[in-house]
Amino acid sequence: MQSTAEENYIKAIYKLSGGGESAVSTTALSESLETKPASVSDMLRKLSAKDLVHYVKYHGVQLTDEGHRVALKIIRKHRLWEVFLVQKLHFTWDEVHEVAEQMEHVKSELLIKRLDEFLGHPRIDPHGDPIPTEAGELREVEQRTLASLEVDQQGVVCRVKDSQPSFLQYLNRVGIQIGTQLQVMDKIPYDNSLEISIEKTKSVILSSDVLEKIFVINP
Amino acid sequence: MQSTAEENYIKAIYKLSGGGESAVSTTALSESLETKPASVSDMLRKLSAKDLVHYVKYHGVQLTDEGHRVALKIIRKHRLWEVFLVQKLHFTWDEVHEVAEQMEHVKSELLIKRLDEFLGHPRIDPHGDPIPTEAGELREVEQRTLASLEVDQQGVVCRVKDSQPSFLQYLNRVGIQIGTQLQVMDKIPYDNSLEISIEKTKSVILSSDVLEKIFVINP
DNA sequence: AAATTAATTTAGACAAACCTAAACATTTAT
DNA sequence: ATAAATGTTTAGGTTTGTCTAAATTAATTT
Ligand SMILES: [Mn+2]
Ligand SMILES: [Mn+2]
Ligand SMILES: [Mn+2]
Ligand SMILES: [Mn+2]
Numbered sequence: 001m002q003s004t005a006e007e008n009y010i011k012a013i014y015k016l017s018g019g020g021e022s023a024v025s026t027t028a029l030s031e032s033l034e035t036k037p038a039s040v041s042d043m044l045r046k047l048s049a050k051d052l053v054h055y056v057k058y059h060g061v062q063l064t065d066e067g068h069r070v071a072l073k074i075i076r077k078h079r080l081w082e083v084f085l086v087q088k089l090h091f092t093w094d095e096v097h098e099v100a101e102q103m104e105h106v107k108s109e110l111l112i113k114r115l116d117e118f119l120g121h122p123r124i125d126p127h128g129d130p131i132p133t134e135a136g137e138l139r140e141v142e143q144r145t146l147a148s149l150e151v152d153q154q155g156v157v158c159r160v161k162d163s164q165p166s167f168l169q170y171l172n173r174v175g176i177q178i179g180t181q182l183q184v185m186d187k188i189p190y191d192n193s194l195e196i197s198i199e200k201t202k203s204v205i206l207s208s209d210v211l212e213k214i215f216v217i218n219p
Numbered sequence: 220m221q222s223t224a225e226e227n228y229i230k231a232i233y234k235l236s237g238g239g240e241s242a243v244s245t246t247a248l249s250e251s252l253e254t255k256p257a258s259v260s261d262m263l264r265k266l267s268a269k270d271l272v273h274y275v276k277y278h279g280v281q282l283t284d285e286g287h288r289v290a291l292k293i294i295r296k297h298r299l300w301e302v303f304l305v306q307k308l309h310f311t312w313d314e315v316h317e318v319a320e321q322m323e324h325v326k327s328e329l330l331i332k333r334l335d336e337f338l339g340h341p342r343i344d345p346h347g348d349p350i351p352t353e354a355g356e357l358r359e360v361e362q363r364t365l366a367s368l369e370v371d372q373q374g375v376v377c378r379v380k381d382s383q384p385s386f387l388q389y390l391n392r393v394g395i396q397i398g399t400q401l402q403v404m405d406k407i408p409y410d411n412s413l414e415i416s417i418e419k420t421k422s423v424i425l426s427s428d429v430l431e432k433i434f435v436i437n438p
Numbered sequence: 439a440a441a442t443t444a445a446t447t448t449a450g451a452c453a454a455a456c457c458t459a460a461a462c463a464t465t466t467a468t
Numbered sequence: 469a470t471a472a473a474t475g476t477t478t479a480g481g482t483t484t485g486t487c488t489a490a491a492t493t494a495a496t497t498t
Binding site: 257 | 454457458459464
Binding site for chain 3: 469471476482488493496497498
């Protein structure tokens, strides 16, 4: 059984490695977890002793198969709680992250099984992120970033890749949520920003930073 | 803001003092929390420094007004989560305690407000214990223990005063739950046990230990 | 290839929450 | 009133997870 701190490290390693693809550096982890690199080194030694990570000093960490399983379990819990908060308790998508960050650490197999049933086995969370199955499978949907669309192409928002309240509140303000219909009206070559029409009514200019964080389907 | 450990101490002090009536001893707390008396002394000094308890060395602790408020908040959260688990996730009353013990520590005012609304502002939890209001009021209902009934008197179960799964599972087995109609058929003077008829169908003999833990109304 | 810079780890501390063993206070029995 | 028994606190440790400062390794420049 892992502690809350260990679980947060495992989840951070999972996310920074892009789902287990690449190795993750100590500094990247320390920034993501808001701790000092020295603390990260300590914890990596500990997770390595528990066989949850492959850790080669000075060369970064990767999750073991067991670590990967643990990561997906925590992410499953996090995203199921987010769905609960939005669908049942009427939280907005910018309010859920901090609370789910706590609830994901509650230990009870039965709880998650029943929560999943209660919610009707949702496949995505309020930010469009896929919910790993009970068996630990992650069903990724093919999708592309808004930045990759050409002028005149359309898309429907299916996912946003940043859960910071400030970012989500910005999207609220411009009128973008999951399911919103978008169309690229113009490209500003100077900084790669795009003029985007929202639901064919109003239009805004989005920076390339923002464009990279919004995913669309059916382009 | 209190840590999980501090919250568990405050709740234990509340319960052992009978809602703030009497002072609580170090040993009583150490038994209830399954820690050593020495650890309790440490924590009491700490809670005292935070003005959550009145602590006089060698003479026990009591909650301050602030400590009392904190205790009721935690109990409110615990009981609301228990209602959620039973009513929405179909847990049985013997399965909820351990999970609620974790959920009660999740920090979010909004969460509790919305949970309360979602559940329709319940007044009692699955064990018949009253749920403190948002304002911190505890509405106790007049009730008496099953042990206090005379032969031939009737009552309806409204509360059970022990959340141990083993006790609740015992009640499941004999067919007692909240709302069950009982009648005292006979008294065994030797050990003060009673023969109790359940829903006018079957009948069982309950020990005085058990009788003290079951509350009834409308006698 | 050596030197500089950047990233990482190690050493040594600290707070929280627990422990054991020893000292001390209170209560109870003689 | 004194002694024994019981309850409680203090002293000194441990583990977990964090920190700062110093040392070490790797990467980059010259
Ligand atoms: Mn978390
Ligand atoms: Mn999410
Ligand atoms: Mn608890
Ligand atoms: Mn209860």
